[in-house]
Amino acid sequence: MWRTSSRSGGEGNCVEVAAFTDAVAVRDSKDRPGPVLTFPPAAWGGFVAATRAGTLGIHQ
Template sequence: MTAPMPANWRKSSRSGQRTSCVEVGRVADGAAVRDTKDRSAGHFTTTGTQWTAFIEALKNERFG
């Protein structure tokens, strides 16, 4: 099955002019994520629940 392709990709404003970051796009029930350096490699998708849990973990510094 092919992952849905989002219409609009966004890069974090905190990334500045750096190219070593990820881009996020909205899909029907969540988000798609891809590597800015290698967009042709494709992307993966998450559900809305997974994406929310990931963002909360980032905010709570659980990856440090």
């Protein structure tokens, strides 16, 4: 059910994602029993698409 990010370097500094019919869940791989964020599938898909396109609009 849960899968680790393909970008994980193996040090455990990554997120895990689980897709359900009505939600996508995300958790910290270092704190598996800890909090879980859930998103509607369309919102998660938009986030992934914007990440891949480099258009998130995050400014540092």
